[in-house]
Amino acid sequence: MSDSIELMxxxxxxxxxxxDIEDRVIKELxxxxxxxxxxxxxxxxxxxxxxxxxxxxxxxAGLVSSKDEIKRVTVDQxxxxxxxxxxxxxQPEDEPLFKRVITSGCGQGIALYHPSDxxxxxxxxxxxxxxxxEVFTLVAEFQHRSQVYRTTGGVHxxxxxxxxxILVFHEDIGRHxxxxxxxxxxxMQDIATKDRIIITSxxxxxxxLLKVAKRNIPILISKSAPTDMGVRLAGELGLxxxxxxxxxRMNIYANQWRVRSNGKx
Amino acid sequence: MSDSIELMxxxxxxxxxxxDIEDRVIKELxxxxxxxxxxxxxxxxxxxxxxxxxxxxxxxAGLVSSKDEIKRVTVDQxxxxxxxxxxxxxQPEDEPLFKRVITSGCGQGIALYHPSDxxxxxxxxxxxxxxxxEVFTLVAEFQHRSQVYRTTGGVHxxxxxxxxxILVFHEDIGRHxxxxxxxxxxxMQDIATKDRIIITSxxxxxxxLLKVAKRNIPILISKSAPTDMGVRLAGELGLxxxxxxxxxRMNIYANQWRVRSNGKx
Numbered sequence: 001m002s003d004s005i006e007l008m009x010x011x012x013x014x015x016x017x018x019x020d021i022e023d024r025v026i027k028e029l030x031x032x033x034x035x036x037x038x039x040x041x042x043x044x045x046x047x048x049x050x051x052x053x054x055x056x057x058x059x060x061a062g063l064v065s066s067k068d069e070i071k072r073v074t075v076d077q078x079x080x081x082x083x084x085x086x087x088x089x090x091q092p093e094d095e096p097l098f099k100r101v102i103t104s105g106c107g108q109g110i111a112l113y114h115p116s117d118x119x120x121x122x123x124x125x126x127x128x129x130x131x132x133x134e135v136f137t138l139v140a141e142f143q144h145r146s147q148v149y150r151t152t153g154g155v156h157x158x159x160x161x162x163x164x165x166i167l168v169f170h171e172d173i174g175r176h177x178x179x180x181x182x183x184x185x186x187x188m189q190d191i192a193t194k195d196r197i198i199i200t201s202x203x204x205x206x207x208x209l210l211k212v213a214k215r216n217i218p219i220l221i222s223k224s225a226p227t228d229m230g231v232r233l234a235g236e237l238g239l240x241x242x243x244x245x246x247x248x249r250m251n252i253y254a255n256q257w258r259v260r261s262n263g264k265x
Numbered sequence: 266m267s268d269s270i271e272l273m274x275x276x277x278x279x280x281x282x283x284x285d286i287e288d289r290v291i292k293e294l295x296x297x298x299x300x301x302x303x304x305x306x307x308x309x310x311x312x313x314x315x316x317x318x319x320x321x322x323x324x325x326a327g328l329v330s331s332k333d334e335i336k337r338v339t340v341d342q343x344x345x346x347x348x349x350x351x352x353x354x355x356q357p358e359d360e361p362l363f364k365r366v367i368t369s370g371c372g373q374g375i376a377l378y379h380p381s382d383x384x385x386x387x388x389x390x391x392x393x394x395x396x397x398x399e400v401f402t403l404v405a406e407f408q409h410r411s412q413v414y415r416t417t418g419g420v421h422x423x424x425x426x427x428x429x430x431i432l433v434f435h436e437d438i439g440r441h442x443x444x445x446x447x448x449x450x451x452x453m454q455d456i457a458t459k460d461r462i463i464i465t466s467x468x469x470x471x472x473x474l475l476k477v478a479k480r481n482i483p484i485l486i487s488k489s490a491p492t493d494m495g496v497r498l499a500g501e502l503g504l505x506x507x508x509x510x511x512x513x514r515m516n517i518y519a520n521q522w523r524v525r526s527n528g529k530x
Contacts, residue, residue: 006493008493008496008518010516010517010518011516011517011521011524012514012515012516012517013397013514013515013516013517013524014513014514015513015514018526023516025490025491025492025493025496025518026490026492026493027492027493027494028470028471028492028493028494028495044470044471044472044494132278154468154489154490154491154492173468173470173492203419203438205293205309205438206293206309207309224419225290225291225419226290226419227290227291227292227293227419227438228271228273228290228291228292228293229292229293229309230293231273231290248279248280249277249278249279249280250277250278251275251276251277251278251288252275252276252277252278253273253275253290256276259276259278261283
C-alpha cells in the first residue's frame with residue numbers, strides 16, 4: 001500500500017487559517033511494456049502489481065489469450081519496465097496495435113478495440129443472477145477495500161466477484177489499468193471470469209463496456225454513471241449494467257432479468 | 266445542454282422497492298478529426314462544442330499554434346466529423362503524432378506530450394496572484410456552472426478564469442477533452458491564456474499538468490487530487506498547483522507564493 005502513496009509537503013488552508021502539513025499524494029509511474037524485446041507502450045499507472053497490469057493490458061489488447069502463451073514476465077519496478085516474453089507467435093510489428101480511436105476515459109485514451117469490433121462480439125448468454133441485496137453487500141465491501149481511494153481520493157478500483165465475494169481486487173490511477181490488473185491476475189492465476197461480476201469505481205463508457213464484454217462477463221456494476229453508448233452496447237451484448245450504486249440505491253440500465261427481486265432466490 | 270443528455274429507461278431500486286423511470290444519461294459521441302483531408306484521430310467525447318474540441322486537440326498536440334493558420338473548420342455533428350483545414354504547412358504524415366505514452370487519464374490515453382518534452386518546457390514566470398477567498402469563490406461558481414455533472418454525474422468541467430470571473434467554461438466526458446475545448450475556444454476567439462487560471466474537476470496527473478504548463482498558465486486549480494508527478498512537475502515548472510478545493514478548504518501543493526493571505530491584496 002505504501003508503495004502507491006508518498007507523503008509530500010502541503011499548505012492546507014481552512015477557515016481556521018493555514019497549516020503546513022505532510023499529506024498523502026498518490027504516486028504515478030510511467031511503465032514501459034516490452035513484448036518479445038520490442039517496446040510496445042508506456043502507461044502512466046500506480047506502481048502496484050505491474051506484472052498483472054502488463055499481462056492484463058496485453059490480454060485486453062488481444063495480444064495474449066492464455067497463460068500458456070506467456071513464457072516469462074520480469075518486472076523492473078525501479079526503472080518502470082515490464083518485459084513479457086511469449087511463445088513468439090506474436091511480434092508487435094505484425095499489426096497496427098493502436099487504432100486511432102481515442103477513448104473518453106478521463107480524456108484521450110488509446111482504444112484497445114475499434115468500433116468495427118462490436119459486431120464480432122458475441123452475445124453474453126450466462127444465466128448468472130444476483131439479488132439487489134447481494135449488489136449492495138458487494139459494493140459495500142468494495143468500498144471498504146478501496147483504502148487508497150479513501151485516503152487520497154486519487155485512484156480507481158476494480159474487482160472480480162461472484163455473487164457473494166470479492167475474488168480479485170486492484171487499484172490504479174487509471175480506471176482501465178485497474179480492470180486490466182484484475183484481468184491480468186485472473187489470467188496468470190487461472191481464475192475464471194466467465195459467469196462472474198465486475199465492479200468498478202469508474203464511469204462506464206463504450207470502451208469500458210466492450211473490455212468487460214470481451215471477457216464474457218455477464219454483470220457489470222459501477223459506482224458511477226454510464227454513457228448512452230455504454231447502455232446501448234450493454235443492451236445489445238446481453239450484459240447486465242448496474243450503475244450509481246450508492247448505499248441502498250442503484251439503477252439498472254440494461255438486461256435487468258439477471259437481477260432477482262430481493263427475498264427470492 | 267439537452268444535446269449532451271438523453272433520457273433512457275432505468276429500473277431504479279431503493280429501499281422502497283423498484284420503480285421503472287426515465288433517467289438522464291450522458292451522451293458519448295465518437296468524433297473523427299480530419300486535418301487537411303487526412304483522418305487524424307477519433308475521440309470519444311460529449312457532443313457539444315465539437316469545433317472547439319477539434320481546434321483545442323490540434324493545439325494541445327502542437328499541430329496548430331495560432332488562429333491565423335486555420336482556414337476553415339466544418340462540423341458534421343450527425344456523422345461525428347470535424348474537418349479542419351490549415352494553411353497547409355502541416356501534413357499529418359510528416360511526423361509520428363502519437364507517441365506511445367499511454368496516459369493515466371482515467372485509463373489509457375494517447376499522450377500529447379512525451380516525457381522528453383519536459384526539459385523543453387520553460388519555467389512559468391507570471392506574477393499573477395490569487396487570494397484563498399478568490400479561489401473559493403471561483404470554485405463555487407465553477408460548481409454552479411457544472412450543471413450536467415450535477416444532473417448526471419458523468420462529465421468533467423474545465424474553465425479559464427481570471428482572479429474574479431470564469432471567462433470560458435466547457436464540459437465533456439473526458440477531462441482532457443474539457444480542457445481542450447477551453448483552449449480551442451481561446452484560440453478561435455483570441456482569448457489570452459497567459460497570466461490566467463485553469464480550474465478542472467479532474468485529477469492532476471503529469472500529462473494534465475504539462476498540457477496546462479504548455480499554455481504558460483501560472484495557476485491550476487482542481488477539485489480533485491494531484492499525483493506525485495503532477496506535484497513535482499508543477500514545482501519544477503513554476504506552476505501554482507491547488508487541489509482538493511472543497512467548501513472553504515484547499516491544499517496548495519506547489520509554488521504557494523502566488524496565493525495571497527486573505528485580507529491582503
